[in-house]
Amino acid sequence: MIRSLTDRIDSLPTDEIGGFKVRPGKPLPFGVCHAPNGLNFSIYTSAGTACTLVLFRRGEAQPFAELPFPTNYRIGDVFCMVVFGLDDEDLEYGYRIDGPFDPAAGHRFDSTKVLMDPYARQIAGRDVWGEEPDWQGTYPYRARVSFDDFDWEGEGPLEIAPENLVIYEAHVRGFTRSESSGCKHPGTYAALVEKIPYLKELGVNAIELMPIYEFDEFENSRLHPDTGQRLYNFWGYSTVGFFAPKAGYAATGRFGMQVDEFKQLIKSLHKAGIEVILDVVFNHTAEGNDQGPTLSFKGLDNKTYYMLTPQGYYFNFSGTGNTLNCNNPVVRSLVLDCLRYWASEYHIDGFRFDLASILGRDPWGAPLSNPPLLESLAFDPILSSCKLIAEAWDAGGLYQVGSFPAFGRWGEWNGKYRDCARRYLKGDDGMVGELAQRVQGSPDLYRHSGRSPATSVNFITCHDGFTLADLVSFNGKHNEANGESNRDGGDDNHSWNCGAEGWSDDPGILTLRKRQMMNAMAILLTSRGIPMILMGDEFGRSQHGNNNAYCLDSAISWVDWGLLESNADLYRVVKALIHFRKEHLALRVNNFDGIPNEHLPCCSFHGNQPWQPDWSDQSRQLAWMMAAREPNNPLSTDIVYVATNMAHYASWFTLPDPPPTYQWHLCFNTGDQNQPVHHDQPVFEDSGLLLGERSVVILTASIVP
Amino acid sequence: MTLSIVTTANDGYHVITLEGEVDTKTAPALLQALTEIELSGITDLRIEMFAVGFLSSAGLRALVFAKQKMPHESRLVLIGAAESIADVIQKTGLTQAVMLVNSHDEIG
Numbered sequence: 001m002i003r004s005l006t007d008r009i010d011s012l013p014t015d016e017i018g019g020f021k022v023r024p025g026k027p028l029p030f031g032v033c034h035a036p037n038g039l040n041f042s043i044y045t046s047a048g049t050a051c052t053l054v055l056f057r058r059g060e061a062q063p064f065a066e067l068p069f070p071t072n073y074r075i076g077d078v079f080c081m082v083v084f085g086l087d088d089e090d091l092e093y094g095y096r097i098d099g100p101f102d103p104a105a106g107h108r109f110d111s112t113k114v115l116m117d118p119y120a121r122q123i124a125g126r127d128v129w130g131e132e133p134d135w136q137g138t139y140p141y142r143a144r145v146s147f148d149d150f151d152w153e154g155e156g157p158l159e160i161a162p163e164n165l166v167i168y169e170a171h172v173r174g175f176t177r178s179e180s181s182g183c184k185h186p187g188t189y190a191a192l193v194e195k196i197p198y199l200k201e202l203g204v205n206a207i208e209l210m211p212i213y214e215f216d217e218f219e220n221s222r223l224h225p226d227t228g229q230r231l232y233n234f235w236g237y238s239t240v241g242f243f244a245p246k247a248g249y250a251a252t253g254r255f256g257m258q259v260d261e262f263k264q265l266i267k268s269l270h271k272a273g274i275e276v277i278l279d280v281v282f283n284h285t286a287e288g289n290d291q292g293p294t295l296s297f298k299g300l301d302n303k304t305y306y307m308l309t310p311q312g313y314y315f316n317f318s319g320t321g322n323t324l325n326c327n328n329p330v331v332r333s334l335v336l337d338c339l340r341y342w343a344s345e346y347h348i349d350g351f352r353f354d355l356a357s358i359l360g361r362d363p364w365g366a367p368l369s370n371p372p373l374l375e376s377l378a379f380d381p382i383l384s385s386c387k388l389i390a391e392a393w394d395a396g397g398l399y400q401v402g403s404f405p406a407f408g409r410w411g412e413w414n415g416k417y418r419d420c421a422r423r424y425l426k427g428d429d430g431m432v433g434e435l436a437q438r439v440q441g442s443p444d445l446y447r448h449s450g451r452s453p454a455t456s457v458n459f460i461t462c463h464d465g466f467t468l469a470d471l472v473s474f475n476g477k478h479n480e481a482n483g484e485s486n487r488d489g490g491d492d493n494h495s496w497n498c499g500a501e502g503w504s505d506d507p508g509i510l511t512l513r514k515r516q517m518m519n520a521m522a523i524l525l526t527s528r529g530i531p532m533i534l535m536g537d538e539f540g541r542s543q544h545g546n547n548n549a550y551c552l553d554s555a556i557s558w559v560d561w562g563l564l565e566s567n568a569d570l571y572r573v574v575k576a577l578i579h580f581r582k583e584h585l586a587l588r589v590n591n592f593d594g595i596p597n598e599h600l601p602c603c604s605f606h607g608n609q610p611w612q613p614d615w616s617d618q619s620r621q622l623a624w625m626m627a628a629r630e631p632n633n634p635l636s637t638d639i640v641y642v643a644t645n646m647a648h649y650a651s652w653f654t655l656p657d658p659p660p661t662y663q664w665h666l667c668f669n670t671g672d673q674n675q676p677v678h679h680d681q682p683v684f685e686d687s688g689l690l691l692g693e694r695s696v697v698i699l700t701a702s703i704v705p
Numbered sequence: 706m707t708l709s710i711v712t713t714a715n716d717g718y719h720v721i722t723l724e725g726e727v728d729t730k731t732a733p734a735l736l737q738a739l740t741e742i743e744l745s746g747i748t749d750l751r752i753e754m755f756a757v758g759f760l761s762s763a764g765l766r767a768l769v770f771a772k773q774k775m776p777h778e779s780r781l782v783l784i785g786a787a788e789s790i791a792d793v794i795q796k797t798g799l800t801q802a803v804m805l806v807n808s809h810d811e812i813g
Contacts, residue, residue: 087729090763147766149769150798151801151802153801251796255762256762257762260797261796261798264796264798
C-alpha cells in the first residue's frame, strides 16, 4: 500500500489551544512555512520570557485568535508551533513577546505590541505607495504567507563575468513614475518590464535596483516648510522587512501579488540578458532610536539585533538612528538567510551593500580585521556566483575603499574613481597620475591584496549626488526642495558649471556641457573595471542642482523621458560607447598583468608624444592604449587608444605607431559636434591629430585587410 | 459577495462558468470545484469569466493549482476576463499557466 504524505501521523495535531489544533513545531527554518496540513511558525527571542502567536484575517484590525506558545513548544531560544486548519491565503500573523522593559539593560519588551516576523516573506499593510495608513492601527506591517509556485520556465541567474558587466543604477519608482515614461502603470515593477527593450537597446547588461525590500515611504515624512509639498523617504534606505519585496512598487500590490510581479520582472530581465543586482541595506532598520516605532526587532530581542552603548542607547554608525548588530551570530545568520533566499527564490544575480563597512564592525562598533559576516558571505555555497559589491565606507567615519576585507571575493564602489574622474574632467591640477591608476582598474588600491580590475565598480555619478547633467551645470548644490535650507547633501561635488550656474541659453555653454557629458562617459566606458551608469544620465537627466533627492517624490527625482528626444545626440554617443566596450576585449581585461600579446604592453600611457605622458601637475592631457590578444585568434590583438585633453585649448597628439600590418581607425571624437561617433570607423592615416579643447578621441588599430 | 460556479462537461473539454467575485472568502469554493473534476484527466479546461468582477490572489493560486494538476500537454483557458484581471495575470507572469481569450470563438 502506498501511503500519501497526508497519512503521516506526524502531521496530526497533538494539542488544542483556543479551539485551534496544534502540535510542537520545527525550529528551522525561521519564519512561517508550510507543513503537512498546517503552517509551521518559528520565532527567536533570547531574552523574551513568553510568546503568543497573533492571527488576523486579511486587513482586519482585530485578531481572530491569540495562541500562547506552551512552554514545551520552546527549544532553546526558539518558539515553534504548527497550527492546523488555517487559510494561508487570508492570514496575517504577528507575535507578542513578554519580557522586561529595561532600556538601560538593553531590553524593550512590550507585550501590548504585535510584532512583525523578521522573516516575513510577504508584508501587507502598505499595499499602495503613498496611501496613508491608519496610524492608530494595532499592527501596521502585517506578515503574510508567501507562495513559492512561480514558473521560471528554466530561467536562472545569468552569471555574466564581472569584467563584462555594464551596470545601470535605477530607482524602481523614479525610473518610470513620470507620465513621460509612457508606461501603463508608472512607477512599478510592471512598468520596468515595459522599459526592458530600451535597456537592451542601450546595451547595459545589469540593473542595480535601489532598495526594494519593504520600507516605509512615510518614515520621517514631513511637509516642506515653504511649499507645503509632502516629503517622503523616497530612496528607501531604511528596511522594514528584509525578506519581502516592497508592495507599493507593485501594480498588483493591492492584490497581494507583489512577489509574483517582482519575480516576473526578474525573469523578463534575465530573458533580455540583463542581470539584477539589489541594493541591500543591512546597516540599520526603520525602527530608529529610542524615539522610533517598535515594529519587529526592537520588541523581539532589542539587545541581539542592535548595537547598544553600555548604557543601552543606540549606536548610530549609519546616521539614521540605529545600527544593526551584524556581527552577532544570530543577526549574521539572518543576513545570510536573507541573501540566500533572494539568490535562490528570486534568482538575484548580485548584491550591493549600502554602507558595508558597518558589516565589519564588532558588536561594540570597533572595526574587525577579519569580519565573520563578510567572510561567511564570501564563501557561502549558495551565493558563490552572486556578485558582492560593497559601498566601502560608513557614516561612522570608516573609509575602506581599497582596504575593505574582501576575501578575494568582494567588489567595491570605487569612490576614488568618481572623485578623480570628476576633478580631471573639470581641469584640476595634478590629476593625471591618479587618473592613470583609475583607468587601469586602480591597481594602486587593489593589486597588493591580489584583487583584480573588476573589483572596482567605476562610476562618475550615482543616485547619491549630482546627476551627470547637473555635474556640468552647477558649481554648488541646490537642495532647497528638501526643506532643510540647503544644509543637507555633500559639498565635495567636484563639479563645474561650464560658465553659468544652472539654466542657461548660451549656446557656447550648452555645447561645452554636452561635450563634458560625452567626455565623462567616454572615460568611464574605456576604463577597466565595471562601469556603472546612473539612470537617465545617458540622455542628460537633471535634478535641477539637487544632489540629495532622497525625500523627493516629484518631477525632480523622476526620469523625464522627453529628454531622450531632446538629448538624442548624447544618448547615441553613450549607446555607441557601451557597444564599443562590448566589442573590445582590451577594455575588459580583468588582470593587472594583462593578457600577453606579441606587440604591446597590456596598458600603456602617452601624451602629446607617444610613450611620453606628461605627469606634471599642470598636465591636462593623457592618452592610454589598451591591448589584449584575442582568445579565439592568437595572431590578432585588440588595440584601443584613448586620448583625452581637458585643457581649455586644443592640443596635438602624435599617435603611437600601430604594430606592423595594423592601421588606426577613428571611432569617437567628442570634439566634433557634428559627428562625435564614427560607426563606419574610417581608416585614420595621419600621424596624429589636434584634439579640441576638453575633448576625447578614441581609435582602434586592426590588421590591414 | 457570492460566487456562482457551474461546471459542465462537453465533448473534449470542460467549462466552468463563474459569476460574482473570487475573493478570499469564495476562492476556497472555486478550489473545491476544481478538485471535484478529475483534473489529472482533463486536457482542455475553459473558465468563463464574463461575469466576474474581481479575482483575488487566492483565486489566481487556485488556477495555478488546477493547471499543475492537469496533464503536461493541456490547456487552461480564461474566457472573457475583465481587463483589470487580465492585467494582473500578465504582470505576475501567470500567462504561463493560463491562456487569455475574449470569446469562445477565439479558442482554436
